[in-house]
Amino acid sequence: MYAAPVPQTPTGETPVIETRGLSKVFRRATAVDSADLTVRPGRIYGLLGPNGAGKSTTLKMLLGLLPPTKGDVRLFGQPWNRQALSRIGASINGPSFYGHLSARQNLAVHAHLLGLPATEADHVLEAVELTGTGRKKAKSFSTGMKGRLALAIAMLGNPDLLILDEPQNGLDPEGIAALRTMMRRFTETGRTIVLSSHLLGEVSSVADDIGLIAQGRLRYQGSLADLAPDGDLERAYFTLAGGAHESQAVTP
Numbered sequence: 001m002y003a004a005p006v007p008q009t010p011t012g013e014t015p016v017i018e019t020r021g022l023s024k025v026f027r028r029a030t031a032v033d034s035a036d037l038t039v040r041p042g043r044i045y046g047l048l049g050p051n052g053a054g055k056s057t058t059l060k061m062l063l064g065l066l067p068p069t070k071g072d073v074r075l076f077g078q079p080w081n082r083q084a085l086s087r088i089g090a091s092i093n094g095p096s097f098y099g100h101l102s103a104r105q106n107l108a109v110h111a112h113l114l115g116l117p118a119t120e121a122d123h124v125l126e127a128v129e130l131t132g133t134g135r136k137k138a139k140s141f142s143t144g145m146k147g148r149l150a151l152a153i154a155m156l157g158n159p160d161l162l163i164l165d166e167p168q169n170g171l172d173p174e175g176i177a178a179l180r181t182m183m184r185r186f187t188e189t190g191r192t193i194v195l196s197s198h199l200l201g202e203v204s205s206v207a208d209d210i211g212l213i214a215q216g217r218l219r220y221q222g223s224l225a226d227l228a229p230d231g232d233l234e235r236a237y238f239t240l241a242g243g244a245h246e247s248q249a250v251t252p
């Protein structure tokens with residue numbers, strides 16, 4: 001395990017996530033190659049990269065869903081440990097819920113599984129503005145509503161960190177704007193979000209910091225403003241990610 005003293009960011013805060021040499025090899029294919037991530041508290045960190053860049057694999061390793069082949073992960077200043085997961089809410093691999101249950105019933109089931117009071121369900125339902133869905137079954141929700149429900153499930157238990165894999169997928173501009181507002185609200189209290197996306201425009205509309213990954217390697221990490229001081233994010237992205245012809249980056 002990575003056993004260096006608790007590292008700090010230039011501003012002196014302990015990172016919420018810090019990885020060193022994080023790598024994942026599937027058979028002989030390297031999906032993530034020596035990634036050194038630093039995620040600061042209170043920030044929205046956008047993990048950006050083309051399809052197949054290694055974003056989901058990275059998030060899964062942070063959550064212990066995949067064992068790293070090499071490298072270390074620290075969460076909240078401590079070497080990776082299961083207890084830290086109780087401080088993390090996550091939505092990976094798209095929304096997953098019981099289709100025959102309402103939003104509130106879904107949340108009540110998840111709250112129960114987490115040992116939380118049922119009132120917690122109402123709390124997150126309100127946070128994602130799904131209180132008006134009543135008895136409507138989740139299977140008949142629109143993509144945007146399903147996205148909100150997935151976010152609500154991840155927010156149960158008042159986590160300090162949200163890890164969201166492509167939360168903007170399938171959302172219309174209104175849904176993306178609503179998600180942005182919910183995410184901003186979440187981080188206003190010093191909490192942190194890591195989200196992945198291959199959509200440059202959507203990440204740039206919400207993220208404070210960017211980790212740009214391509215072919216498993218972290219090509220850039222820092223503030224969104226520093227990624228493209230001239231304001232041309234698309235050019236910066238294509239330069240770092242390896243060229244428009246290879247990349248799936250899309251601006252809305």
Ligand SMILES: Nc1ncnc2c1ncn2[C@@H]1O[C@H](COP(=O)(O)OP(=O)(O)OP(=O)(O)O)[C@@H](O)[C@H]1O
Binds near residue numbers: 198
């Ligand atoms: N379980 C697995 N077994 C073998 N290869 C895998 C597995 N999971 C991912 N990969 C490979 O690892 C690489 C990175 O995949 P990953 O899903 O992390 O990319 P991504 O950046 O999340 O892509 P996308 O934006 O398309 O979701 C890809 O080449 C993928 O095919």
